[in-house]
Amino acid sequence: MTHSITKLPAARLRIKEIDLCGWIGQAIPGERLEYHRGFLALDVTEQGTRLAERDRSELVRVARRAWWAAELGLVHLVQRRHGPDDYSYLAIARPKPRHVPASLASFLLQEVA
Amino acid sequence: MSHAISAAELKLLLFEADAQARRLTCRLRLPRAELDDIRQDLLVDLIARLPAFDPERGSLGAFAGLVLRNYATRIAAKIRREREAFGAVPVSLDEEEPGRDGGTRGELTAEEDGLSAWLGQPVDAFATVERRLDTERGLGALERRDGALCAALAHTTVESLAAQGRGSRSSLYRRLKDIRLVLMAHGLEAA
Numbered sequence: 001m002t003h004s005i006t007k008l009p010a011a012r013l014r015i016k017e018i019d020l021c022g023w024i025g026q027a028i029p030g031e032r033l034e035y036h037r038g039f040l041a042l043d044v045t046e047q048g049t050r051l052a053e054r055d056r057s058e059l060v061r062v063a064r065r066a067w068w069a070a071e072l073g074l075v076h077l078v079q080r081r082h083g084p085d086d087y088s089y090l091a092i093a094r095p096k097p098r099h100v101p102a103s104l105a106s107f108l109l110q111e112v113a
Numbered sequence: 114m115s116h117a118i119s120a121a122e123l124k125l126l127l128f129e130a131d132a133q134a135r136r137l138t139c140r141l142r143l144p145r146a147e148l149d150d151i152r153q154d155l156l157v158d159l160i161a162r163l164p165a166f167d168p169e170r171g172s173l174g175a176f177a178g179l180v181l182r183n184y185a186t187r188i189a190a191k192i193r194r195e196r197e198a199f200g201a202v203p204v205s206l207d208e209e210e211p212g213r214d215g216g217t218r219g220e221l222t223a224e225e226d227g228l229s230a231w232l233g234q235p236v237d238a239f240a241t242v243e244r245r246l247d248t249e250r251g252l253g254a255l256e257r258r259d260g261a262l263c264a265a266l267a268h269t270t271v272e273s274l275a276a277q278g279r280g281s282r283s284s285l286y287r288r289l290k291d292i293r294l295v296l297m298a299h300g301l302e303a304a
Contacts, residue, residue: 025300
């Protein structure tokens, strides 16, 4: 019995963590950014990645930062399937939260105390 | 020799100082706003030298004229030196701008056109307030320990904090890098 083996498309690092943070900070609600194209779960692992080690480390940071931003309510994270093991990972900007749980003054007072 | 001056002599001194100040401003093409300052400088110098006046050697008018001319020459030399250093056309903030209802240049120059703006300093008060609010919002997004680190760094350095045992230099710099990214994600860029 033979199995067909799908050849994974070549992946590349699209943006760095600092680019993602900059985009999140400036994006208008509804704007979207493709922060990775490929198979993220595979591309971040040392064994399965198609990226150079430095790019893989950066992709790990990008993915973590995207998740962090989603947890803070800054972006929605969605993915679009193009084919086998080929997805677009998208961040969609959300309105910025207005509440301020802490202030500069409180930090400074805490530091003095 | 001291000499008590009468009201008529004082009037003469004021007149001589005024005439010399007008001659000087005219000769140097100084703005009208400078006239009062120059007249005052001339008078102060004249009054300071008045004890040296000897009525037996000449009239008060001649004495005042000599003293005022000497000091006017020194003022003129000083102004010429300043012009050589800073440009041929001096601009005074006290100078009235023509056709602007007597407003001086200092009163009519907008902050955006001022020297601070030219030197790159922020001059927009509204932008400053907005930036402060953005900073408050960005700092609110930090974890408390990171906020405390920012507050500490407002008056000390990473090296000092490391020496105080608040973490190694490398870990403090790593946290700073992370804080910078967090602030950037909240729309704040490094100044």
